[in-house]
Structures are given as structure tokens and as C-alpha cells.
Amino acid sequence: MSIKLVFLGKLADLAGVSEREVDAPLDWGSLTEELDGALGDAVACGKIKVAVNGTVIPENSALAASDGDEVALLPPVSGG
């Protein structure tokens, strides 16, 4: 009954790991509760996009992940 959270870019630094298991199910509310400190702030306020199983979802608030899903947190991509 778990979900794999993947942290990209600076979020991996803030999380201290590049991935972590969390309990299923997961929505945007439970995700932001799960992440605390600077990581939680960055995810809540930081123009993060979310991909579920390799597909970016249109609205973070529509997150609805279940057992076995991979949820990636994608900060804005770096400039050229």
C-alpha cells in the first residue's frame, strides 16, 4: 500500500533523498502535509508540477495517486 515519491532538481537536495515511499492513497492535501520544512514550502509555493506514472497532471489539486503509483515532483526547469 505505498506510493513512490520522486524529487527532481533542488527538491532532491531539500528532501535529502531522490525518492521516498509514502502511504497510499495520496492527494495534494496529504502530500503537502507529508512534506515539512523547506521541502514542504518549496512544494507548496514553488510552481511545482506533478507527474503521475510519467504523465504531468494539469492541476496539482487534482492529484489522486494510489498503491504502486510513481509521483514525481518537478520544479521549474533550468534556463539556458
Add this chain to the structure above:
Amino acid sequence: MSIKLVFLGKLADLAGVSEREVDAPLDWGSLTEELDGALGDAVACGKIKVAVNGTVIPENSALAASDGDEVALLPPVSGG
């Protein structure tokens, strides 16, 4: 007392040679008289530019070449 005439592009085909000696001095009138047949027509009517000793002259009618000069007849350059 001679001038080297250089024929470029299709003018070399029409002249049958890539260069020819002609008597000095040479102006635009004596040049067009000197060249006959299809070559003469191409030079007289063909948007030809003229270089004297490696410098393109602004007006063909201003041609005034003397002994030892190199006069090049330049048809329009080919497109890409």
C-alpha cells in the same frame, strides 16, 4: 602595349578561352567592338560587371584600361 581580358562563367564558354590579350588602351566602346557574335551580345546586353586589376568599376562606360591592366568581365553570379 596589351591588356589581359578575363572571361568568367558562361562568357568563357562563349569566348572559347578564359583569357585573351587585346591592344591597349581599352574603353567600353572599343571593348564591345572587339568582341563579336554571341560573346559580344552577352557583354553588351547581359548585366555584365567589369573589374580592372581586381576592383569592380561602378559603371562599365567608365572603363579606361591601359597597358598591363587586367580587365575581367563578370556575368551575374549563380544562384544558390
Add this chain to the structure above:
Amino acid sequence: MNDVRLLDSALVPEAALARFGQDHPAAGGIASFVGKVRPDDGVEALELSHYPPLTLPGMVALATQALARWPLDGLLIHHRVGIMQPGEPIVLVAAAARHRRDAFEAAEFAMDHLKSDAWFWKRELRAGTWHWIEPRAHDHADLKRWK
């Protein structure tokens, strides 16, 4: 037709271009661009990270978009990930086409999107400390050209 790759070891632009040219013998022209880690600004190293489920598929989609927009014989996109030293190539884009304007435009289109609309995160090592690179307003201006 397209040759789109993520590379985790050295990108050798000349070798890739030579192969690309052989693969498209009928193209009248090939426009290309090589982007390198600039050996200035005190940057000691650059690290690019990616997310496999998105990054390469996004690059493939970008190539498909370019091919739909310009009459190309082929498009090549090779992009590094991992740690690179100053002077090392990061990206190679090449577009083969009958007409040079199409080749140039497709290569610029691909570069503009790779630089600001592809799933890469970069950090630079400066004075022994890693710094994440943020998005730049200028990148979005570059993308607007193609809307």
C-alpha cells in the same frame, strides 16, 4: 528519420554529425548547433539531471513537432546528462533539409525548446558549492517566436 538520444558519457559532435550526414545523403544542407559548458564565470562543473519517464519522451515529441512543421529529411538531438567540465559539449542539434532556411529554423526551434521547455535541471559548481540554475525570463521570450 529522427535520432534523439540522452547521453551519460561524452558527446562528440563531429562524430555524430558525420554519421548524420551519411544517414541523409539526399539533403542539400545540414544546419547544426553545439552548446558547450562555458569555461568562464568561475564555473567548475555543470550537472544536468533528468527524469527518465519524461525527459527523453519529451525530446522525441519535440523532434516530431519539428518534422511536422518544416520539410526536413531528418533531425538529430543529442543531449548530455550527468556531470560535465567547462568546454564539454552539452547538446548537439542538427537538421537536414532540402532548403537551408528550413534547416536553420528547425535547429533553432529545437534549441529554444531544449533550453527552456525540456525536463532538465541544472546546477553549477562554483567555489566548491553547487548552485541550482533557475528559469530565465529570456527563455520564455525565445519560445514566443514559435507560437
Add this chain to the structure above:
Amino acid sequence: MNDVRLLDSALVPEAALARFGQDHPAAGGIASFVGKVRPDDGVEALELSHYPPLTLPGMVALATQALARWPLDGLLIHHRVGIMQPGEPIVLVAAAARHRRDAFEAAEFAMDHLKSDAWFWKRELRAGTWHWIEPRAHDHADLKRWK
């Protein structure tokens, strides 16, 4: 800074580009273009003739113009003369710059001028007969972009 050449034997773009890249290690990017004899239209060979007192000096002046117009680290123009077979490279242009837009623009500027405003005369061998290539209206439209 600039590397401008007329070549009467094979032009090998990859080798020239590799050297150019080494010559400009500080450039963030290199945009380049290779033009080849198209292996279609029944063309069996292409011959380019030039006039030494004008052709190379004109190419050098073109490179100088590009360098005055864009902030470039360097510009390379290599152009073939003589007889070429289908598929053979005719021209290589490469521009090294800190910013990719400058590199792309300078390379296109150089190509547009080489194609229609440089002292080259071309003829094609088709079905055993040589045909001179005339100027094209389209070329002049290409040049207008840069006025």
C-alpha cells in the same frame, strides 16, 4: 579569429568543425551549416569557378562584416571550387558565439550572402551537357532580410 578559405579539393566539414571548436574554447555555442551538391534533379556534377582577385577577398570582407554586426568569437567560411560530385560538400559556415542567437544569425547571414552575393559561377552537368546556373529571384529576397 576568422578562418576563410577557398578549397580546390575535398571539404571535410567534421574535421574543420572539430578544429574550429578547439580554436574557440570559450564560445558557449557554435552554429554551422554544410551545403552539399544535391544528388537529385539528374545532376551528374557541379562545377564552381571563381575569379581569384575578387572571390576570396569578397569572402574575407563578408566575414569581417559579420564580426562587426554580431558579438562572435569567430567565424569560419570554407568554400569549394572546381568539380564536385553529388553528395559532396560545397560550403561550410560556422559561427562561434557566447549566445546561440548570435551564432545562428551570423551563420545564416554568411550563407545568404555566399549563395547570391559572392563571386562564384556554377554549372551543372546534366545528361552529359553542362548548363550554367542563372541568378534566382529568391536569392535577392534572402538578402533583403539583412538590409
